[in-house]
Amino acid sequence: MDKIVSLAKRRGFIFQSSEIYGGQGGAWDYGPLGVELKNNIKRAWWRSNVLERPDMVGLDAAILMHPRTWEASGHVGHFTDPMVDCRACQHRFRADHVLVGMGVISPDVPPILLSSTDSETDKLRLAVEKRARDRHLTLDHVQVEAYNSIDPSNRDKVPCPECETPALTEPRLFNLMFKTFVGPVEEDAAQVYLRPETAQGMFVNFANVVTSMRRKLPFGIAQVGKAFRNEITPGNFTFRSREFEQMEIEFFVKPGTDDEWHQRWIADRLAWYSSLGMDATRLRLRPHDPDELAHYAKGTSDIEYLFPMGWSELEGIANRTDFDLGQHSEFSGQKLTYFDDETGEHITPYVIEPSAGADRATLAFLLDAYHEEEVPAGGGKTETRVVLKFHSTLAPVKVAVLPLSRNEKLTPTAQEVYATLRTRLRDQLVQYDDSQSIGRRYRRQDEIGTPFCVTVDFETVENDHAVTIRERDSMAQERVAIADLVPALREKLGLE
Numbered sequence: 001m002d003k004i005v006s007l008a009k010r011r012g013f014i015f016q017s018s019e020i021y022g023g024q025g026g027a028w029d030y031g032p033l034g035v036e037l038k039n040n041i042k043r044a045w046w047r048s049n050v051l052e053r054p055d056m057v058g059l060d061a062a063i064l065m066h067p068r069t070w071e072a073s074g075h076v077g078h079f080t081d082p083m084v085d086c087r088a089c090q091h092r093f094r095a096d097h098v099l100v101g102m103g104v105i106s107p108d109v110p111p112i113l114l115s116s117t118d119s120e121t122d123k124l125r126l127a128v129e130k131r132a133r134d135r136h137l138t139l140d141h142v143q144v145e146a147y148n149s150i151d152p153s154n155r156d157k158v159p160c161p162e163c164e165t166p167a168l169t170e171p172r173l174f175n176l177m178f179k180t181f182v183g184p185v186e187e188d189a190a191q192v193y194l195r196p197e198t199a200q201g202m203f204v205n206f207a208n209v210v211t212s213m214r215r216k217l218p219f220g221i222a223q224v225g226k227a228f229r230n231e232i233t234p235g236n237f238t239f240r241s242r243e244f245e246q247m248e249i250e251f252f253v254k255p256g257t258d259d260e261w262h263q264r265w266i267a268d269r270l271a272w273y274s275s276l277g278m279d280a281t282r283l284r285l286r287p288h289d290p291d292e293l294a295h296y297a298k299g300t301s302d303i304e305y306l307f308p309m310g311w312s313e314l315e316g317i318a319n320r321t322d323f324d325l326g327q328h329s330e331f332s333g334q335k336l337t338y339f340d341d342e343t344g345e346h347i348t349p350y351v352i353e354p355s356a357g358a359d360r361a362t363l364a365f366l367l368d369a370y371h372e373e374e375v376p377a378g379g380g381k382t383e384t385r386v387v388l389k390f391h392s393t394l395a396p397v398k399v400a401v402l403p404l405s406r407n408e409k410l411t412p413t414a415q416e417v418y419a420t421l422r423t424r425l426r427d428q429l430v431q432y433d434d435s436q437s438i439g440r441r442y443r444r445q446d447e448i449g450t451p452f453c454v455t456v457d458f459e460t461v462e463n464d465h466a467v468t469i470r471e472r473d474s475m476a477q478e479r480v481a482i483a484d485l486v487p488a489l490r491e492k493l494g495l496e
Contacts, residue, residue, distance in 0.1 A: 036397070099146060255348075285304075296324065398430060
């Protein structure tokens with residue numbers, strides 16, 4: 001992860017928010033290339049799930065909603081995490097993210113206790129075993145549990161994961177919604193929340209969409225937008241943030257068809273990541289156990305990616321049943337039902353919800369694209385080439401125009417080629433780079449994932465009026481006439 005964090009800042013993908021003031025925890029700014037990458041991911045998601053499907057429509061709901069929305073959804077009463085503080089160092093943790101390794105020696109000997117916020121339980125087990133060996137003790141067994149799950153009688157002995165002082169508080173529940181106030185007076189009657197998810201905007205607009213768009217079941221509503229959660233312990237770069245962007249779908253179906261549609265959406269969403277070049281061996285599907293299902297869910301499966309910190313959720317696909325429409329009908333007094341022409345009855349549809357994070361997807365595609373390769377450097381030596389092997393659909397910069405040098409004979413033609421590509425490759429970012437040697441510029445473009453470089457050399461202006469297209473992954477070069485350059489690039493980029 002450290003290499004990605006360094007590259008992301010150095011090459012303009014992601015910056016720490018408010019860095020000149022020391023940074024704001026759990027918030028990130030997307031730089032010139034990061035915003036292009038993230039927007040390309042969102043556009044690919046929208047194209048696949050809205051534009052290419054006849055059963056989907058889009059929505060852009062408000063961030064601020066009536067506070068009763070969140071009472072109906074259960075967020076006021078249930079959207080909490082267990083929190084624990086260290087009295088010694090004042091660090092705060094999610095209690096279920098503090099893993100406690102307990103090495104049991106015998107019933108009459110106090111156990112060896114170590115804690116960690118690292119999700120790799122094997123490392124914690126090994127650390128407990130090493131501590132036992134250092135003390136010349138023989139362990140009966142080692143168990144690893146979350147802090148809020150262990151026997152309360154042992155909690156006062158658990159060392160803090162940060163300072164190792166056994167001074168952790170008892171877990172207490174903490175609501176994750178950000179509160180603010182509407183209007184000039186800060187009083188309870190004016191209190192609202194920054195939405196913790198985009199889903200509820202789609203549920204409360206269900207009747208509006210059915211009426212205005214004349215939709216029949218099954219159909220879905222899609223939305224891409226910001227959400228906010230006051231995470232206790234944000235971390236792992238952009239993986240867990242307090243401000244983030246969601247790509248969510250609420251797909252409404254007839255009860256009884258929900259299980260079939262759930263499985264279809266699971267398959268479709270898993271295939272989407274692979275279709276954009278993500279390594280299938282780093283993806284897996286994990287169905288939730290019954291005891292970890294959300295209060296509204298009949299079933300949920302997570303698409304997980306093998307991040308540097310281990311397998312973690314990339315997207316969840318849930319069968320939310322009729323919970324949300326039923327709750328909003330009850331709390332608002334408005335009917336959110338659908339008239340079924342076949343049965344002549346009003347029904348409350350079930351909902352399948354594929355919910356992805358644009359930030360997590362961006363991080364996963366960035367990690368997946370990162371490669372280090374040994375390539376020839378001349379004189380029988382090799383050098384390490386860092387390359388981001390993005391799918392061309394996602395690459396922030398699609399083409400870079402590189403004059404062989406800043407020679408005055410080359411610049412006019414190179415600028416003409418650059419202007420042509422900017423105009424003819426509409427909605428695709430094209431860069432011009434004439435700084436440093438051509439080899440350094442190739443490496444720079446490799447490091448930001450540019451699929452193709454177009455080199456203008458002296459042959460171009462003196463003889464053949466052609467340019468060299470250099471392909472990123474293979475580094476193969478092809479000579480193409482300038483007159484044929486745009487169609488050649490459009491074909492290579494899959495824009496035809």
